[in-house]
Amino acid sequence: MAARDYGQHSGVARAMELVGERWALLIVRDLLVGPRRYGELAAGLPRIPTNILAARLKELQAAGILRRAPRSRVIVYELTPFGRELEPVVLLLGAWGIRALGEPREEQGITPESMTMDLRSAFRPEVAAALPATSYAAHLGPAALRIRVEGGTLEVDRVDGAVDLAFSTGPGIHRLISGELPPETAIATGVVAVLHGRQDLLGRFATTFHLAA
Incomplete structure (x- = not known):
């Protein structure tokens, strides 16, 4: 108890x-x-x-x-x-909390699990349904997440595979998801480093995962 x-x-x-x-x-x-x-x-x-x-x-x-x-x-x-049954509660809390994160502190990090759930919190299936199927690889230090968006569905796993855009990032990725940081600025400031694939797809990523107030 x-x-x-x-x-x-x-x-x-x-x-x-x-x-x-x-x-x-x-x-x-x-x-x-x-x-x-x-x-x-x-x-x-x-x-x-x-x-x-x-x-x-x-x-x-x-x-x-x-x-x-x-x-x-x-x-x-x-x-x-x-x-x-706590899943929708956790996703709503995540979406609410992302908007209040502010600048990441030096000692703060992200884990594959925390990023997976934040992506699920920020996912916009109604927007994704109108976009071409796209796959991403988000490298978080030594770990990488494969993010696959097709129609209005999202899959996030740790399986390797070919992707349309691979990028490395850290806690600052939440500034992109929250709508605070435009994709081009995220790249220019080093919040996101494109590893391979089409750089312009980061804009599609930011549209698919977005929590602007």
Whole structure:
């Protein structure tokens, strides 16, 4: 059970008791990308103390939000159907939060899991449906995400493959997604470095993933 009790018979209060402890919702966010081993969760949340990660996993499991499951001789953590119901909540929170990010601080980074969910938060299926199918590779340090947009659907994974545009970036990519930074300025200032492919497709990317107020 969650440590905090607000003393209110309220849906919002109960939700906060279940996922309002520090790090809990970020664990849910990363598990929305897919099942993860304990070490993978720790690597995706590099600042979380190991005792806190263990405690949050136990609390979320006790609440029926996640479960431990065997996968090829290892144990992974995955969301239950009840836990997956948090997906639209997390996506809406992500879209709301991106607009308030501001300039990234030097110590702030992004992970493949956090970027995946932010892309899903910012995805505009109604815009994508009118654009040609396009694939991107976003290199985030040593990791790379393959982003495929076709019609009104989005797929983000870690699989290698041919893409129309490959670029490297860091936390500043959120300035592009939020609408604060035009694509050409993102390239000129080094927020985005085009690795190969059509440079003009960054404009299509910015149109497809966009959260301007």
